[in-house]
Amino acid sequence: MSTQIQRDESGNIQVPGTMTRRGFMVNAGILGLGAMALGPFLTACSREAATGTGATAAALRKGGTLTFAIDGTNGSLDPAAYTTLGDWLAVDTICSGLTTADFATNEIQPSLASGWTFSADGLQLTLQLREDVKFHDGTLLTSADVVRTFNRQLVDGDASLPTGASRPLRGATARNIKAVEAVDPHTVRLTLGVPDLVLPGRLSHISARILQAAQIDAVGAQLGTTLIGTGPYKLASLAAQQSITLEAFPDYFGGAPALDRLVFQQVADASTLTAGLMSAQVNASSFVSHSSAVSLKANKAVTVYDVPRRVNVFVMMNVTRPVLADLRVRKAINLAIDRSQICANAFAGFADEPKGYALGAVSVGYDPSLADLSSYDVSAAKALIAEAGATGAKVSLIAQNNNWYPRAAQILEENLKAIGLVPTIELLDAGSFSGRFFDVGAHDLALWERNGYVPDPDEQVGNLLSSTGSYGSKGSGVATLKDKADVLAQIDGYLRSACQTSDDAARRDLYTKAQRLYAEQIMALAMVCQTQNIVVSNGASRLGEASLASQRAQLAQAALTA
């Protein structure tokens, strides 16, 4: 069999048919035919799937089972512990929060709380609860449930917490809640340490999902396996490593859901997920790889949604490492990144170049005047490196070994070589990566992404640039820059006051000042792009895809198409 494999004009593999001896022909036939048949067949079948109905006219159908593919499930749904993105989508669907966020318009809307007001000094937030909300076991929601849910995570040593509880509510509400009290059965008052107008938005976070006080005290740590909530679907059954099965809750305060059953199914492999979507064995997912999205888009039966791009992708630089201690080297690295090639090839076009540094075009506080902070200028970068005497310096870049990380890392490797550095790429499994990324002594550069679960600028800029957050102390180590303490304090000041004004224009100016100061004085964060989670469906509609793009589930209206 000749080794030169030709392709015809449409890219299909042609194996030359030089068949001579009978024995040889039989064996080569298998290989040759296999190759010739497989090439075109694969591309053909990806164009129009054998099954699947036309999704254009979204005529909806009542009932049925919607299969939603997730990354994995650990078999425990407890808002007080982070397990997998898939588990948290289920928590999002089973329970409701005091408020909910519209990921298309960035607005925070009422949910269990019908309304809320701040006290004059901004240190107290009073929320009125709806009076018609039923739990899945039929009992009515009262302020006691809200108080018990908050205290369970905020007060230390609560017996009802599972062993692995990391109490994400404290992080989500910036550790700013000092007390939670029930004024009357349908009014709750939160007392804050410092004024924070973003708090209502923070209350829409998954860790702030309201549980039933009775169940907390009765079941406690085992609550994750029999979660009772107020959401559109109630928990029917759980199987670790397999699936989470939910059934419709007709008395949902937002109106009875359209589906009978909603199943979150674990599908770990990217190409199997793509095949599942093509054959409609999976109706929807927000875990599709960017490269698979291209072939899914070509398939008529499948819908790939156009959704807001809120996920920040960046290279975090560890300032405590000698090679990166010099600001000029860090600025050079920021200038060396070919962002357009990464968006086109690593994310298959499903990403935007960062015109507003750490805030995407869809986000409040987006300011295109910051575009110069992410410009691409190889010669300037090379000059800066030479000036800092870092030409030929060795630097390591760590990234995960799945999804888009390896492709982006390989492009960055070439970019760093182009400006005179000697990069080594280390692609690690998730466990090793987080072990080395959250250890300031164990990495130089790290490729990472930040998915804000609430559509507020503070979730991105507040987190990434503040010197007190986990990124500041462990990821970039900027907290240790003694000579820049005043700059860091000034940035933290901007970030804090940006949360104490409700005027969007004022917030934008504060964030712009903070980001420009950070980029010019600190530059430990090279923004690469803003991307999205790919949301795809086949035979399903009204999935609240804008929220799914940020791994939040708003599936109350979801339905199967006729």
Next chain:
Amino acid sequence: MAGPRPSVVEVRDLHVDFATDRGPVHAVRGIDLDLAVGQVHALVGESGSGKSVTGLTIMGLTRGPRTTVRGAIRYGGRDLVQADESWMRSLRGRELAMVFQDPMTSLNPMHPVGRQIAETLQVNAGRSRRVARADAVELLDRVGIREPAKAAARYPHEFSGGMRQRVVIAIALACEPAVLVADEPTTALDVTVQAQVLDLMVGLARASDTAVLLVTHDLGVVARYAEQVSVMRSGQILERGPAQAVLGDPQHDYTRALLAAIPRLHGPRRRRLSPVATPG
């Protein structure tokens, strides 16, 4: 003991050729042979003379894509060379039997000895399992194995060479066949056991009037047991006749050379034996 007996098997002008990747091999080049009832006919010759192939051809075990057999082997009114495989298969074990040279590898190591004897009785004599098993024990006793009941359950690797050859003989003579081909049955055994096994085999054969073709290269064995003898070299029979006549007064010089190659007990110690000159 001599004297004409009705011949059971008549071999006429038998040729056997093997096609190997180094060209055809003519193992047997036209031989005639008769086996008489109850008589031992020795086929003697050096190794490679084609004597074993003759025996195997009579049993129909030299059939296959690479072998061609010509001539006739008449037995029971039919020519075995032309007979189809199913007819040959019906004869084997029931009317034609064979004993092989190497007892170490002639028995299936995985089955007890009794079952291997019983199997031929079941297949050829149509006996039930239970009856066949009992007869097998009785046969073991007749071939001189002590404690036959216990021995029947034992496996081939637990027997000595001599014992195993007795089992093979039991298998061969189980159905009292008309013809027994013994292909150097005792060459692999040591001298002491050799005589016992041959006495046993020939005794049993004569008792059931079986015609025996005894393939051997040992002239001493020929002298002691055979009534008729044929001397064979490179596929042809050079001399044939009653054993005493051929050994006593060999006509063909190859036969004489064979006899001369035997070391004598008395006679000069230091004399070199005259090698047998074999043609190119």
Next chain:
Amino acid sequence: MVTARLPGTVADAHSTATAAPDPAPAPVWRPDDEPSGWRSWAGRVVHHPVVLRLAQVPVVAFVVTIIVFLVAHLLPGDPVTQLTANVNGITPEEVAQLTSQLGLDAGLADQLRSYLVGLLHGQMGISFYSGASVSSMLADALPATVELAVAAVLLAGLLGIVTGIVAARTQGTWVDHLIRGGATIGFSVPWFVVALVAILVFGVWLGWLPILGRLPTSLTYEPTTGFVLVDAVLQGRPDLIGPWLEHLALPALTLAVTSAGFITRVTRTAFLDAQAQQWVRTARMKGLTESAISVKHVLRNASVPILTIVGLMFGGLLGGAVVTEAVFSYPGVGSLLVEAVTRRDYFVLQGSALVIALMFTGVNALVDLSVLAVDPRLRRG
């Protein structure tokens, strides 16, 4: 006069079973002192080598657990960092508190000792992520892996042995070449290309077979024993069996295709070896037909190498076909192990590695013992 050959020692091919091969030649067979028939066979097999071989299984599993424990804790990264990865601004005190809560602050030696003591009492610890007990997680995952392993071995065994015998019987012809070529391609193709093609052809293009999970999502199934077939009978749910087999088809087919090739090769060689034996001629002399010879005589002799390869393969599959389970999202012990490794869920990791090791060495021991039972020559000594 008689060209006496160097007298071969009396047939004393005494057994060289896994027990120490005693160099002194065994005495000539003495009929009187050894019982025969069923009692003797049972007596010999229960004798020394069996007990020794089975005793080695827990020892090996124990050693594997120790190594897995050390390797797991050697890996960079720990569960606490992962648990708190998404919690913004977590303070070092909170991390320390969570670490001690999970018992990870103790020294490695203490953690190992407490784990082993726990094992002796039957506790395998809990998952840091879900708080579920490891034994319950394994109870869910094991039946799935066993079902897949059995299905794959049956398919591969059937396919492999039949093609092996056919190749042996048609040795040298184009059928033999075709089968050997196909077998070699079977275990040479990168396995997940086979999986992908299976998914595409049967899942997407023809749409005949499901490509995901263990049961359809529209079916509710409460495991009592965890084995779908058994539960279908116990719970009176015959509707479970059809979909269950459909979901099992593709993963089992993929595993069978990639492993049948080995069985084919081994069967063919074993069959040719057995067929070249002299005693086959004796059997022919008895007037047995070719197929009778193959079944009654040759197969039994060829069974030893076949049994070994199938046993090894079954042991391997019980270890959870890690990658096939990942591709087909099949919830077996293999995918449980991979998830646990990625998340550094130590107890789950150690628990699944222990179970895999136990099953693997257990099956190996059974293979060795069944070889002992099948081949009488190996039984003594």
Next chain:
Amino acid sequence: MTSLVAAAAPRRGTTGWLSARWSARRVLRGPVAWLAWGTLVALSVLVLVGPLFVTADPQAQDSVALLPAGTAGHLLGTDDLGRDVLARVLAGGRPFLVVCAAATAASALIGTSLGLLAGFRGGWVDAVVMRAMDVLLAFPLVLVAILMVAVLGGGTGNMIVAITISQAPTFARLARNLTVGEVSRDYVRASRCLGHGSWHIALREVLPNVSGQVLVQTTSTLAVTAGLSSALSYLGLGQDASAPDWGYMVRAGQELIFSNPGLSLIPALLITAFAVAANFAGDDLRDATDLGRL
């Protein structure tokens, strides 16, 4: 039909691979043998000489990516980062062949010698070695793979170690069982009577008779390592992302299997061709050393 000649073939080959009788004429028999050796030679030439003819740099990225085959300058098109697929396929061959050859050789050497030791010495040595092999076989390969990557970094070196760890036990078990069989044979006792030391007997007497079967196992293992390299990449071990081997390329192209099947299929076909050819060459070698059947 089964012929006598086949049945008469000696059961155990009298000659090991050391013997001079293994002449070329006996090796290349039949069309399949020619095809097998031809493919192996072709692949080696492709990998060793190929890169000289292809000017494109396998690592040069281009913002315009995923060009179809046959476009100017890119015979097989470009991959998802705009790199020339033909150059990468040629460059990817060498690490792949090195990994397969080295891992197979290492497994064969280590495994066979351990097996010889265990089979020859018997007793507790046998039990310890064999159970150590069981431990290696029972040890989950995924853990070895991730440990390698996390602690020692990826790359061909660690891939070879990981594959050897998984394949050596197979050789050890085979060699041990064969040696136990040989030790009980007369010729070993005969050479003991002649006063030869254990090591002499093991290497000069037992090894030649064992080597035939080991040779067969070597070629099968070559095929297994070919498949293993992409499995290990799946588990994250093949970390030389920018200078990959075929195994990693099959894995990297997996997500684009629907739109650009060639990225995965071409390396997968080359791996399969290599493995199949290696196996048939192995069979041919075994027949040449007169151990096999006609």
